[in-house]
Amino acid sequence: MTAQRPLLELIGIEKSFGQLQALKTCSLEVQEKETVVLIGPSGSGKSTLLRCVNLLEPPDRGNILFKGKDIGRDLRAAPLIRQEIGMVFQNFELFQHLSAAENIMLAPMKVLGLSRLDAHDIALGLLRKVRIPDKADSYPDELSGGQQQRVAIARALAMKPAVMLYDEPTSALDPEMIREVLDVMAELSAEGMTSIVVTHEMGFAKRAADRIVFMEAGQIVEIANSADFFGGTVNARARQFLDQILH
Template sequence: MSADQTAVPPNAAASHAGREGKLLEIVGIDKSFGHLRILKRCSLDVARGETVVLIGPSGSGKSTLLRCVNLLEPADGGDIFFEGANITADLKNAPRIRRQIGMVFQNFELFQHLSAAENIMLAPMKVLGLSRADAHDIAVDLLGKVRIPDKADAFPDELSGGQQQRVAIARALAMKPKLMLYDEPTSALDPEMIREVLDVMADLSAEGMTSLVVTHEMGFARRAADKIVFMESGEIVETASSEAFFGGSVNERARHFLDQILH
């Protein structure tokens, strides 16, 4: 089996046959840092092809939940199922899981000494064993997908913040992930650059990429989300369809937050 075909650990695949429609299932996740409890029995399902947006005040645990999904932070309790397999059962498999889950952070984290194309090529060459020529073809194709086809040879300091973030998205896509995680990907951008990144994310969602997004951009949430999840004080307080959430049929705490952020 080639590296890009590596499956999640096969443990209990049969016993989780009922989870087939759910690409990701988070069940009762707890996480603390010292005496501070960050996540409190959080549970959430993400279906294949679904875009789920996590919103809530700063410090509510949204980013920590993403990091637990990507196994960057070990959960203290609960389970996370990816493609039906419990990925929290054996963290030795974390590198293999991360090959299938792309993550885009607040900061672009590009290698400054590499061009845009070379930043994208690095993981396919080193992790998947692709040739430089094949990896370059993928990079060029992905730069077109994120709407900067002419920036292959540009270095990060020659790119705007929005362009750098789109290179970061292309870099994540180069591993052909089954799930994309976005941790406030526009929070470090100037206002005029935010739309270009959100447009690319919306394009990917429309194409069927399964996505879990932490953002304060309600325009994107209204436009691209299938489901809105409101978090506060480490808890998932409300889960609703985008239509219901923005139509006012939500928890009072979530409605108060929405009123504040929209006005």
């Protein structure tokens, strides 16, 4: 029986910013419907790796294969790629002059050519999915941080991506708002949305991740399934980091 090809393959990815080498020969495979959580100390390259996947930062060397096609070479195709690889940022990046529904509707109308009515129906459905159906007509400054981030998630989902990338999506939130965002993300993962998540929320990692990737100094140091990682069979540096973050 032939093994299923990964949905996403990173092969020897390297990225430098001036004299700083942010990524050093990073390789990772992500299967369809898998949730992979990237953890590690600040400055370890987690966000840069995520931005390379979305082609916001083109890699200097290496290959990014998505559905078997090398997407890292033709950056003119980046807008098309981003339709299939959605990304949610630390800061919500919502348009302040648009309502929650209008923020979600914008890309389906502009990029996919949907009518305003069809885009509005999609927006309302996604607001139900992220548990704020009553906020369709609210503007970002009328929403809590957690609600804004859920609108941002709904906006990314509106393009029906094959992969969702989350770059520390709860780091700008007050503690009581973190859970509501993580619950939505965990629910999407449980429904089969392929996800790569940069986070310090170990509770989410335990709950939703299929595999944990530990990074340090621009390198992938450890890749383990969630049970093994939290069960203790990880290398010494990863264990030290985990002990520090859990205590």
